[in-house]
Amino acid sequence: MTALPLVFSPPKGAKKPPRHLADLDIDGRRAAVADLGLPAFRANQLSKHYFERFTRDPAELTDLPAGDRQRLADEFFPKLLTDVRDQTCDAGLTRKTLWRLFDGALVESVLMRYPDRTTLCISSQAGCGMACPFCATGQQGLTRNLSTAEIVDQVVVAARVMRDGEIEGGPGRLSNIVFMGMGEPLANYNRVLAAVRRITEPGPGGLGISQRGVTVSTVGLVPGIERLTAEKMQVRLALSLHTPDDELRDTLVPINNRFKVDEVLDAAWGYAKSTGRRVSIEYALIRDVNDQPWRADLLAKQLRRRGDFPWVHVNLIPLNPTPGSKWDASPKPVEREFVRRLIAGGITTTVRDTRGREIDGACGQLAALEDK
Template sequence: MPKRHLADLSLPERVDAVRELGEQPFRAKQLSHHYFSRLSADPEAMTDLPVASRERLAGELFPPLLDTVRHIECDNGTTRKTLWRAHDGTLIESVLMRYPDRTTVCVSSQAGCGMACPFCATGQGGLQRNLSTAEIVEQVRLAAAAMRDGALPGGPGRLSNIVFMGMGEPLANYKRVLDAVRRITDPDPGGLGISQRSVTVSTVGLAPAIRKLTAEGLQVRLAVSLHTPDDELRDTLVPVNNRWPVAEVLEAARGYAESTGRRVSIEYALIRDMNDQPWRADLLGSLLRKHLGRLAHVNVIPLNPTPGSKWDASPKPVEQEFVRRVNEAGVACTVRDTRGQEIAAACGQLAAEE
């Protein structure tokens, strides 16, 4: 883990930290304002602090977190994937996507992933380590700064949405992810002030952690990477299904939906001749109608295959029939607007190449 960073700390903890460094408590708000409102971690820009204080506080509370290895772009520059190198050489990825009505950053919560889903590039690399709260928040801050500075076509803009769908299983790094959500959503000077309703946390189905998240009383959207409605295949596609089968995952998701009043996104990567059969579409619709009713929305994701993989995307007619059948069962189902296939935007591909 990197050294303690301002973004690891709640506002009261920041006050304690500056006191420990011999500074007045109000310095905590000044530092927070620079980082979360001005989106700056450069001590030279913190001209409202005395030079001596600036150097001491920056040295202790703004250790280097992420260095850019490279950016790659597609979709006429509106999708930008970044490979970052952490202080210990760990590689992680995030993707910034500008749409006509919103801008979304997809962030990583772990370096690698321990869930071992066979069709996922990150899962095949295994878990290296959890990311710190600050390393997660830094991905968001840098994305917000890129939008402010007009780094993507369309001129200066605002980051509006955050999805925890990059490298790693967010709920396997529960405390740090939850703290990151609070840093992202707390108002200035506590955090970036982005609405909880604009944050999506995904999971492959860690049912106890979903129930724990329900008890937090947040308004973030929950996304469950289901990928197939039957336990037999899901035991292979999503190995944690051996511990928490489909019915238990959907019951935990229903608890979250009922507590928050928010629809749960059911993520379904459609894989040719694997999980795209009409009967699986029918079973998916039936299960979701039973467990979640109108509180479910299925996102069908055309698989972004990894180089040399045996896994491939389903043909368009098969995809269309799958979506039609789920909708016909009374469950909302759409195909996700896929971005970045030509830049290996499926998380883990860029790090694997490096």
């Protein structure tokens, strides 16, 4: 099997996304403003407009000199995302957006409102290089990494949508961010980490969302998990495991050919020990593939033997099959038995709310339809 890269480098000659305010930390913004011959404090004003007021319209930059507004907007607020299509469901509480990037690449984000929180699922890559065969994004292959600002801008747009009451339920606040959209976040580690810092840093440096409200997912890139552990942040780690045995996981999650189940779970356990944050084990239940009772028993055993404090919970995901796929969701009686065995084995288990099925909710489906 061809080795899968941990980090993707764009092909020679590929254009980079335009530089944006969100690509820079506060010191970088001040230096960039000074390079234009303007006082460094203008960087704080620009940051307040973007991260606190969610605006980049020159006409709204009223605390800046009129003659500088357009130049600063052009320099620091280039258009990164173009809305191609929006679809809503769940009585207007779920909105999925297909975005076109500056070079024509397509990515998706999903905004989901619940009674106690509002969660945004964002993309970190256009496509994905992990090649999981049951995943719509994995079937597309990898186009490129997203820039820090392309990631952050998904969040800023959603925060503005919530503030302005553009989703059912009236004005509200974006509270949770999950890196579970298109791409493998830890294969774009530096930009994802920078995006997490922009998302969580207090204003005007960032959006001020709690680190505990951010979840970073991975299919099991052990070096990336270890790097994230060393950051000593309070973000949650979600591990897309999908089966507890190497024989099947080598096929379902091809990166398992490099990092086996034991190594991946050891890294996840290390993250939980270091941060005190419970790890989420993501497990897509696939009919007659990974839903056998003995696999539930083995998963419980694998998780239980690594720690005696509640370091982990399992999030079972009823598979949202892609059009023409041979993969299908497990029947409900099979799902219930899987849950029963995990709980009997001492593992906290939930079944994910299946939002967005009627709007091509599985990540990558909307982009695939647009390509066709």
